Amino acid sequence: MSYVVDFENVSTTGLESSPVAQALAGLRANEARYFRNKYDHVFTVEPASEQPDLVAYVDRILRAEKDLAIASTPLEVTQLEVDGIRWTYVFYESGLSVNVLYTLADAGKRAVGFKLSDGMEVPAELADRFKFARQKSKLAGTIRGSFFVVKGEY
Incomplete structure (x- = not known):
């Protein structure tokens, strides 16, 4: 069942099993606000169990590009296309958000891109491989983020 993310009334719907559910909900709402303001696009997510192909797509890129596997359970996913760009997001139980631009x-x-919810530790699989910059958000508190450039074709 899909869920339209409301960035004015932040809800933990779909993220309740996360130990940082409120911060992850704020991070998800922050992304929803970005897409609404920049592209006038409504950010809608679905349970990862209903879209395993999107999780597999992100996993395939992580493995092929950086020999990386995310240990946390995926909770929600979305894929959208705006201005000739396909964005794929996976929100994980640990509080991690991974997006493919x-x-x-x-x-x-x-x-x-990797974004860490406020209050979560850097996952072990990312800790020694990426440096994280901090960004303040009214919706999500302090977001730590990092990224890498994709070289292959997917």
């Missing part, structure tokens, strides 16, 4: 044109930007 993939420009459909040959010469466009392609990257994987």
